[in-house]
Amino acid sequence: MPLHERDIHYFIEVTLAYLNKITGNEIVVRDPTIEFQSLVFSAYTGLIHLKGNAEGFVYLTASQQFLHQLHAARHNRGRLSEESSRDVMTDITGTIVHNVTKHFGAGLNLSEPRVFSTVPDDPIEMPPAVFVQPLLWRKEHAYFVMGLASSETV
Amino acid sequence: MTGTEIYKRTDAYESEARTIRLHAPQWKLLLAYDGQRSLAEVALSAGVSFAEALPLTEKFLGSGWIAEQPITLDQYLKRTGAPDISAIGAAVLPAVVLHEPKPDAVVAPPSPPPLIPKSTITLSNPPATPPPISTPLPIKTNHGPMRLSAVVDYITSLVGNTALGQILVYRVFLRVPSELLQAEEIASVLLVNDTSLIRSEALQKAIADAVLEVAKRPLPDGVYAAA
Numbered sequence: 273m274p275l276h277e278r279d280i281h282y283f284i285e286v287t288l289a290y291l292n293k294i295t296g297n298e299i300v301v302r303d304p305t306i307e308f309q310s311l312v313f314s315a316y317t318g319l320i321h322l323k324g325n326a327e328g329f330v331y332l333t334a335s336q337q338f339l340h341q342l343h344a345a346r347h348n349r350g351r352l353s354e355e356s357s358r359d360v361m362t363d364i365t366g367t368i369v370h371n372v373t374k375h376f377g378a379g380l381n382l383s384e385p386r387v388f389s390t391v392p393d394d395p396i397e398m399p400p401a402v403f404v405q406p407l408l409w410r411k412e413h414a415y416f417v418m419g420l421a422s423s424e425t426v
Numbered sequence: 427m428t429g430t431e432i433y434k435r436t437d438a439y440e441s442e443a444r445t446i447r448l449h450a451p452q453w454k455l456l457l458a459y460d461g462q463r464s465l466a467e468v469a470l471s472a473g474v475s476f477a478e479a480l481p482l483t484e485k486f487l488g489s490g491w492i493a494e495q496p497i498t499l500d501q502y503l504k505r506t507g508a509p510d511i512s513a514i515g516a517a518v519l520p521a522v523v524l525h526e527p528k529p530d531a532v533v534a535p536p537s538p539p540p541l542i543p544k545s546t547i548t549l550s551n552p553p554a555t556p557p558p559i560s561t562p563l564p565i566k567t568n569h570g571p572m573r574l575s576a577v578v579d580y581i582t583s584l585v586g587n588t589a590l591g592q593i594l595v596y597r598v599f600l601r602v603p604s605e606l607l608q609a610e611e612i613a614s615v616l617l618v619n620d621t622s623l624i625r626s627e628a629l630q631k632a633i634a635d636a637v638l639e640v641a642k643r644p645l646p647d648g649v650y651a652a653a
Contacts, residue, residue, distance in 0.1 A: 280596075309608070
């Protein structure tokens with residue numbers, strides 16, 4: 273049984289809710305796109321694989337400056353290292369996993385979030401299409417990306 | 427505005443009609459409001475995108491030339507395909523007004539297409555070398571290319587919520603064979619104001635089939651440009 277649009281959109285809602293909590297509702301949601309041939313990766317990426325009622329992946333990818341600003345907003349200080357960039361991304365993806373698991377229960381299995389910089393260590397299989405939701409905060413970009421198997425639409 | 431609203435021209439329009447000055451495409455849209463079809467359907471029939479129709483509709487509302495047409499529960503259920511009121515277990519008196527007109531509603535203009543920063547790295551699939559596609563016999567059609575923006579707007583309007591409608595568009599395009607998209611050099615779809623025209627009849631059919639399969643609705647003729 274494929275997920276309903278509301279359920280699929282829940283991933284975006286959870287991500288936005290958390291980012292807006294940190295930024296004081298300053299995240300600007302730009303017009304989304306559907307990509308057929310490429311995946312977009314920025315400086316740091318937090319990737320979660322899905323199995324069960326939905327097969328595929330979701331990830332958030334963001335520029336270092338985007339994470340820098342998030343880090344500063346949370347900790348009230350400006351220094352950001354490679355490690356703290358990964359920590360911020362781990363925190364975001366961990367929150368997504370926590371909330372989505374709570375929402376869907378046992379019907380949907382989520383992998384441990386995998387955080388990497390620049391490009392993935394292991395190749396990601398390109399699904400037929402990915403949904404890309406650009407996000408903007410203080411002129412810095414992040415992208416929420418979702419790739420579902422085509423069987424999701426049967 | 428979600429595209430599901432229904433508008434009709436007002437008495438004020440009738441009295442001012444001879445003095446109104448508009449561009450021809452705006453007239454086409456203004457004259458298409460019939461108190462029967464949704465905004466999305468009216469936009470399609472007038473040959474303008476949903477995004478273009480929104481500010482014009484706001485303008486017409488602001489001028490008092492059109493007003494939102496409330497509909498009854500029966501009309502709403504008929505439009506959404508529910509068989510009858512008893513099917514949803516509701517005992518409702520007839521002629522219930524679902525919502526009042528909101529002439530003061532303000533809709534922000536659509537934001538421009540997203541800019542991918544240069545620092546962003548993309549991983550691409552292998553170059554788009556279309557695999558052999560079985561070529562069907564040419565089918566004589568009396569319509570022109572398919573307007574991708576009209577397809578997106580139509581699918582989005584079916585849900586009544588833009589964000590969820592865009593997810594439905596995504597689910598539809600998951601069903602469209604990638605080789606057909608590559609052959610037409612469609613690498614992405616902008617979910618607002620995509621200007622692409624689909625000329626391949628095989629791809630047009632695949633998109634129409636996917637819409638029917640996923641959204642359970644046939645594509646209206648309005649998604650095709652004139653031949």
